[in-house]
Amino acid sequence: MTTLAVLLLVSACGIQPTVVVPAGPAPTAVGPGARANQLTLYFLVDGQLAPVVRSWGSPVSPELAVNELFRGPTPAEQESGYYSLLFPGDGQVTIDTTSVPPTVTIPFSIKPLYLGVDQVVCTTVAAMSAAGLPVDLRGVSVATPDSRLGPALCTF
Numbered sequence: 056m057t058t059l060a061v062l063l064l065v066s067a068c069g070i071q072p073t074v075v076v077p078a079g080p081a082p083t084a085v086g087p088g089a090r091a092n093q094l095t096l097y098f099l100v101d102g103q104l105a106p107v108v109r110s111w112g113s114p115v116s117p118e119l120a121v122n123e124l125f126r127g128p129t130p131a132e133q134e135s136g137y138y139s140l141l142f143p144g145d146g147q148v149t150i151d152t153t154s155v156p157p158t159v160t161i162p163f164s165i166k167p168l169y170l171g172v173d174q175v176v177c178t179t180v181a182a183m184s185a186a187g188l189p190v191d192l193r194g195v196s197v198a199t200p201d202s203r204l205g206p207a208l209c210t211f
Contacts, residue, residue: 091115095181096124097174097211098137104173104211106181107132117150120182121159121175140171152183156191156206160198172197177209 091114096107107128125148128137146162159179176195183190194208 091185091187093185094120094123095178095185096120096128097177097181097209098128098132098139099174100136100138104177105137106177106211107137115182115185117152117157117159117179117182117186117188118148120178121148121150124174124178139174141174150179152188154196156193156196157183158196158198162200164199164201172204172207173209173211176205176207177211180209 092111094109094111094115096109097104098107099105109129124139125141125143127139127141127143144161144163148162149160151158151160157179159175161175175197179195180190191206194206196203196205197207198204
């Protein structure tokens with residue numbers, strides 16, 4: 056009988072049941088896994104990576120997304136505080152999604168811009184996911200004429 060009394064005391068720890076508290080609408084996808092006609096680009100706001108989702112008229116490919124990233128934020132996005140460390144360069148960015156890990160080839164140097172590399176990696180991962188392409192767990196490599204970086208993960 057004493058054991059039963061001790062068990063009852065220990066199990067009654069004083070936590071009272073609570074009512075369900077509404078938390079608002081469910082979150083929507085803005086990063087990896089977004090819809091195929093959503094273009095998710097990673098710019099910076101106050102020094103931090105932040106996704107920008109644009110509606111796109113057709114399915115988004117990783118190459119389209121990264122090339123659009125290099126065009127920078129729109130004037131409306133700039134007014135909202137978004138900016139980029141990347142600058143338009145000469146030539147098109149290409150992405151080999153069949154290599155393991157996928158490799159983004161940029162025909163100009165971005166080596167000193169480490170947050171810029173993060174912009175490329177996160178945008179690539181989001182576009183691959185939206186396009187239904189497998190995303191390697193090791194991340195994405197970035198190749199430029201003067202270096203090969205990565206593989207790197209999108210840690211946003």
